[in-house]
Amino acid sequence: MTPSFPAPPAPLDQARLERGLLAPAGPWARVTVVERTGSTNADAAAAAVAEPAAWPDMSVLMTTHQDAGRGRLDRSWEIEPGAGLAISLVLRPTDASGRPLPTQTYSWLTLLAALALAESLGGPEGVTATIKWPNDVLVHEKKVAGILAQLAGTTDGTPPAVVLGCGINVAQELAALPVPTATSLAASGSRRLDTNDVAGAFLTAFAGHYRDFCDRSGDATRAGETGTSLIRNISLWMDTLGRRVRVQLPDGSDLTGEATALAVDGALQVIGSDLAQHDIHAADIVHLRAEGTP
Known part of the structure; x- marks a missing residue:
């Protein structure tokens, strides 16, 4: 059945x-909502460094029109007006006593965001989503969202902020998507296409x-x-595990x-044809595909 595509959703409020x-x-x-920008991640990173007091932990910048965004390996991620969401989070993680978390824990934040997004896209009017390691959210095995983390360094010796960007395809028709392995919420059959609802649900879950x-x-x-660890929770949502x-x-x-x-640092553990275990880190790969897929 061919999906019916509604008019572009109302702008962010x-x-x-x-x-x-x-x-x-x-x-x-x-x-902070902006009507248009080149890249929410670039803007948020610059602001986090220039005005740290104004951009504390758990600040967010978002738009529905991004024309110079970048993903992993500097791949383009552009969003036509009203067709999707670009959301960048500024995070300065501290523990319960207020001490900064070790930067080696930051590798989990991308997967944490993927978990929150996959959960938030579900429900009676939503879609069933899964996580593809290391940074994608899939619906029907097609990419509906990608997540990119970067550090915003400081000059005063304090730990860097983490800027976590999330690009979500919301209302695009299939023909408007850049590759056949991509999809949108509308193309996947979701009836929750108001960008305010999509953003709010994701940010609340995150x-x-x-x-x-x-x-x-x-x-x-x-x-x-709940008695469940983060590594267990993410693993339950992960499309990648158990596959060649x-x-x-x-x-x-x-x-x-x-x-x-998943390893304790978020690396993907792969048993290779040599029968050895290989811990694969996101920074070490160009592509990861399930065997038999493009």
Whole structure:
């Protein structure tokens, strides 16, 4: 059945988002909406460095029109007006006592955001989403969103902020998507296409997981109040695990094998054809595909 595509959703409403996300309703410190920008990640990173007091932990910048965004490996991620969402979070993670988390824990934040987004896209009017390691969210095995983390360094010796960017395809028709392996919420059959609802649900879900992560000092193996660790929770949503994968490495070689688990630092553990376990980090790969897919 061919999906029916509605008119582009209403623009982001900053006042509405602030009511739902800022205190007392929610835990976010700052919500900023812009009509258009080149890259929310670039803007948020620059602001986090130039005005750290104005961009504290849990600040967010978002738009529905981005014309110079970049993804992993400097791939283009542009959003036509009203067709999708670009959301960048400024994070300065600290534990329950206020001490900055070790920067080696930051590798989990991309997967944490993927978990929050996959959860938030579901529900009676939504779609069933999964996580593709290391930074994609899929619907029907096609990419509906990508996540990119970068550090915004400081000059005063304090730990860098993390800028976590998320690009979500919302209302695009299939013909408007850049590659056949991409999809949008509309193309996937979601009836929740108001960008305010999509952004609000994602940010609310992320805030809960982020606070738990910080309260556990960034330890993804430590069980929370629900009795489930972050590593277990993410694994349950991950499309990649249990499948044979082909990992393209920067030197042009491929590693093929079965993706079996996540390591304690978020690396993907692959049992290769040599029967050895390989811990694959996001920075070490060019592409990862399930065997038999483009």
